[in-house]
Amino acid sequence: MxxxxxxxxxxxxxxxxxxxxxxxxxxxxxxxxxxxxxxxxTPVELLLAALGGCSAVDVDVATSRHAEPSRFTVTVDGTKIDDELGQRLTDLAVTFHVAFPDGEGAERARAILPRAVRTSHDRLCTVSRTVEVGTPVTTTVAED
Known part of the structure; x- marks a missing residue:
């Protein structure tokens, strides 16, 4: 293994x-x-994309097995500030805009969408979980 x-x-x-x-x-x-x-x-935009993308993958896997979405967009917003803690983002928000056409499985996909979003945020998305938990980051200079 x-x-x-x-x-x-x-x-x-x-x-x-x-x-x-x-x-x-x-x-x-x-x-x-x-x-x-x-x-x-920019690196900040990549972080926002990672936040949205991580949950988007989780939610897509959970919902698209029931129905193919007609719209699946995730927007991620934050506010850049500079205070006594330094430059950082606050007010991070991930918003899902998902629609399913009528048809087989669409009702089931719509029904599980909120739970899939919640589960991704609360347990599955490594990116948002890492940000929220506040994992320390170390930096070093390697000797060449």
Whole structure:
């Protein structure tokens, strides 16, 4: 049995203020600063996407086995502040906009949607659980 609990990404600088993150499977995502006209995600936007995406995956798995949604959008909002604790986000809110067309399984999918959202938030979504629990983050400089 292999231990697959470890998670890791590698972040590399591509040019000033721009980076690419690579996961163990070879997937990549580019991000950087919010410079003039730059459309790349910022690290804060990636955090918001991770919050919404984590629960979206959980909820989609639970509901789409009953019916294919006609609309499935998740919005994630927060307020960036700078106070005595430093820069951070407050008032994080994940909002689901999900609709199912009439048909077989749609009523069941609609009925379990609130429970699926709650279960993802309360137990399943590693991202929101990590943020809410307040897991410490350590940073170091490796000696090359």
């Amino acid at each position: 292999t231990d697959n609990s470890s998670r890791s990404v590698r972040v590399e600088r591509t040019r000033t203020g721009h980076f690419v993150a690579t996961n163990a499977r070879g997937g990549t995502v580019e991000f950087g600063t919010a410079a003039d006209g730059d459309t790349a995600f």
